[in-house]
Amino acid sequence: MTENRGRVSDLQLYRRLLGYVLPYWYLFALSIAGYVIYSLGNVLLADLMQFLLDSLNESEETREGLVSGAAYALLDAGEMTPLEFARIGVPAAMVVLAFTRAMGFFAGTYFMNHVARNLVHQLRGELFNKILLAPSTYYDHHSQGVLISKITYNVEQVTGAATKALKVVVGEGLTVIGLLGYLFYLNWRLSLIFMLVAPCIALVVSVVGKHFRRYSRRIQDSMGDVTQVSNESIGGYKEVRLFGGQQQQGDRFEVASAYNRNQSLKLALVDAMSTPVIQTMLAVALGAMVWFALNPEILSGFSAGSLVAFLTAAGLLGRPIRQVSSVQSVIQRGLAAAEDIFHQLDLEDEPDTGTHAVDRARGDIVFKGLSFVYPGTEQVVLRDINLTIRAGEAVALVGRSGSGKSTLIQLLARFYPAEDGSIALDGVPIADYRLSNLRRQLAMVSQNVTLFHDTVFNNIAYGDLAGASREAVIAACESAHAMEFIDKLPEGLDTVLGDDGAGLSGGQRQRLAIARAILKDAPVLVLDEATSALDNESEHRIQRALDTIMRNRTTIVIAHRLSTVERADRIVVMDSGEIIASGTHAELLAQGGLYAQLYHQEFSD
Ligand SMILES: Nc1ncnc2c1ncn2[C@@H]1O[C@H](COP(=O)(O)OP(=O)(O)OP(=O)(O)O)[C@@H](O)[C@H]1O
Numbered sequence: 001m002t003e004n005r006g007r008v009s010d011l012q013l014y015r016r017l018l019g020y021v022l023p024y025w026y027l028f029a030l031s032i033a034g035y036v037i038y039s040l041g042n043v044l045l046a047d048l049m050q051f052l053l054d055s056l057n058e059s060e061e062t063r064e065g066l067v068s069g070a071a072y073a074l075l076d077a078g079e080m081t082p083l084e085f086a087r088i089g090v091p092a093a094m095v096v097l098a099f100t101r102a103m104g105f106f107a108g109t110y111f112m113n114h115v116a117r118n119l120v121h122q123l124r125g126e127l128f129n130k131i132l133l134a135p136s137t138y139y140d141h142h143s144q145g146v147l148i149s150k151i152t153y154n155v156e157q158v159t160g161a162a163t164k165a166l167k168v169v170v171g172e173g174l175t176v177i178g179l180l181g182y183l184f185y186l187n188w189r190l191s192l193i194f195m196l197v198a199p200c201i202a203l204v205v206s207v208v209g210k211h212f213r214r215y216s217r218r219i220q221d222s223m224g225d226v227t228q229v230s231n232e233s234i235g236g237y238k239e240v241r242l243f244g245g246q247q248q249q250g251d252r253f254e255v256a257s258a259y260n261r262n263q264s265l266k267l268a269l270v271d272a273m274s275t276p277v278i279q280t281m282l283a284v285a286l287g288a289m290v291w292f293a294l295n296p297e298i299l300s301g302f303s304a305g306s307l308v309a310f311l312t313a314a315g316l317l318g319r320p321i322r323q324v325s326s327v328q329s330v331i332q333r334g335l336a337a338a339e340d341i342f343h344q345l346d347l348e349d350e351p352d353t354g355t356h357a358v359d360r361a362r363g364d365i366v367f368k369g370l371s372f373v374y375p376g377t378e379q380v381v382l383r384d385i386n387l388t389i390r391a392g393e394a395v396a397l398v399g400r401s402g403s404g405k406s407t408l409i410q411l412l413a414r415f416y417p418a419e420d421g422s423i424a425l426d427g428v429p430i431a432d433y434r435l436s437n438l439r440r441q442l443a444m445v446s447q448n449v450t451l452f453h454d455t456v457f458n459n460i461a462y463g464d465l466a467g468a469s470r471e472a473v474i475a476a477c478e479s480a481h482a483m484e485f486i487d488k489l490p491e492g493l494d495t496v497l498g499d500d501g502a503g504l505s506g507g508q509r510q511r512l513a514i515a516r517a518i519l520k521d522a523p524v525l526v527l528d529e530a531t532s533a534l535d536n537e538s539e540h541r542i543q544r545a546l547d548t549i550m551r552n553r554t555t556i557v558i559a560h561r562l563s564t565v566e567r568a569d570r571i572v573v574m575d576s577g578e579i580i581a582s583g584t585h586a587e588l589l590a591q592g593g594l595y596a597q598l599y600h601q602e603f604s605d
């Protein structure tokens with residue numbers, strides 16, 4: 001699934017990512033310091049060649065190198081010949097330099113990882129919170145798998161860029177700068193040859209980078225598809241088998257995975273091509289340099305040692321440049337992922353501008369002239385709904401499937417904004433409530449029960465209810481007639497439920513959801529097909545328990561089985577998004593409309 005994201009410039013991306021690094025600037029600085037030491041170590045190890053070679057020639061220029069100069073300054077050469085001095089000085093310098101370089105590498109790598117891991121942790125948290133706060137339409141338009149892969153795969157791509165790539169770019173980049181500086185110090189004219197190929201390399205890097213980014217975006221979108229198909233196939237494995245869908249799921253997976261492979265291969269192709277191209281350019285530059293260096297005129301300006309040091313340093317340039325150019329793909333993957341993550345982070349949250357808050361609402365609900373179309377669709381789902389529910393009243397909503405009953409209560413819970421018409425709770429428009437406060441006034445058992453991978457107890461005392469006493473939870477379970485089966489579970493209330501309550505029957509799941517709603521003890525209770533999966537006897541028993549609970553609160557019951565709504569104070573009949581009748585059971589039967597028709601159908605069986 002490809003999205004149309006607003007493209008941002010790389011600079012904006014870098015700047016925003018840098019914002020995440022700022023809190024850890026001291027670690028970042030330590031890391032850079034470590035890499036500076038590391039790259040200086042690299043340069044000085046090249047310089048050591050001069051010390052070694054010039055001392056072999058017993059040449060007086062042996063003191064002119066950086067390392068040898070320092071060695072002569074630090075150690076007392078006394079009567080030693082250059083060779084004798086080098087025998088002590090070179091090994092000592094080797095060990096000291098290698099150790100210092102290693103320490104620098106350690107500090108650079110470790111602290112950079114520290115920064116990167118913190119950055120990723122922060123990003124992942126922000127993305128997760130963003131998704132938790134996203135409006136319902138966001139969930140309507142994104143599949144679960146795609147969202148999961150954003151949190152897992154995409155964030156991990158940023159990690160790759162932030163740890164590996166940054167490490168290489170900083171560590172090896174500084175080495176390149178250090179070596180170039182050293183070359184200029186030895187012979188700036190010769191070094192200019194390198195500067196001639198630099199723009200060519202930059203051009204290659206930039207062109208390749210654009211390709212990398214494009215492929216990275218596609219790879220990451222296809223990862224979403226791969227996750228989505230896997231997610232569906234795992235979650236719905238029974239349907240897949242019952243309907244013989246293995247082939248179909250397999251094909252879908254194959255398509256998603258093959259696309260991913262193809263894009264990854266394209267990326268690998270460009271990656272594999274770019275490094276040899278850059279290496280060839282470097283070799284040409286190096287060759288030209290040797291050609292010039294061996295020119296007798298220029299040669300006379302070098303000692304044997306400094307010439308070898310120069311060529312060594314030039315030769316050493318190849319490896320870090322290759323490394324820097326080859327992490328481009330990782331960087332571009334990271335940037336593509338960061339681009340997508342930032343795009344998500346910039347989306348609007350569920351609107352929550354209301355400030356009104358009540359401790360406990362009375363439960364007067366008024367729908368006035370409410371019409372509704374789901375965002376992004378055409379169909380009018382609710383049409384001019386006018387309905388007043390007094391505090392403490394029990395109202396039943398009945399009507400054919402798809403008539404808009406669930407939608408009406410979704411709007412009451414503000415899962416979607418009611419833009420045309422209004423809904424008020426206790427005389428205050430629900431949009432004026434603080435969202436969390438409004439939802440605290442509603443205890444809802446929705447048509448699709450969701451249970452969490454946690455204990456039965458924690459599933460009932462969930463969210464705001466966490467911290468409820470054991471007695472209260474048991475009482476709620478008893479009212480919902482759930483205790484009878486909970487007691488039979490291996491650990492009772494402390495049994496851990498499988499994914500989304502796997503291991504429970506449909507009716508058991510519903511009873512847990514009812515217990516959760518009872519425990520919430522909110523002034524408005526909404527039951528959307530809450531007992532549809534229960535047998536008649538259990539349903540009647542729960543109905544009786546609910547009668548007590550409904551006594552001091554507003555209740556909205558939605559049910560297809562009309563026998564369960566007979567006792568409501570008022571029954572509202574909906575059809576195609578409109579209220580077509582309302583009254584008591586007896587009144588509606590006497591009217592002989594849709595209600596009577598549905599009722600007789602139910603009881604003629
Ligand atoms: N998230 C959504 N996006 C777009 N359309 C939706 C969405 N949810 C429901 N609809 C549409 O809104 C209409 C009313 O759906 P609703 O769920 O309110 O019906 P219902 O009366 O609760 O039906 P049932 O008795 O089967 O639960 C249906 O035509 C449905 O296709």
Ligand SMILES: [Mg+2]
Nearest residue numbers: 405406407447
């Ligand atoms: Mg419904």
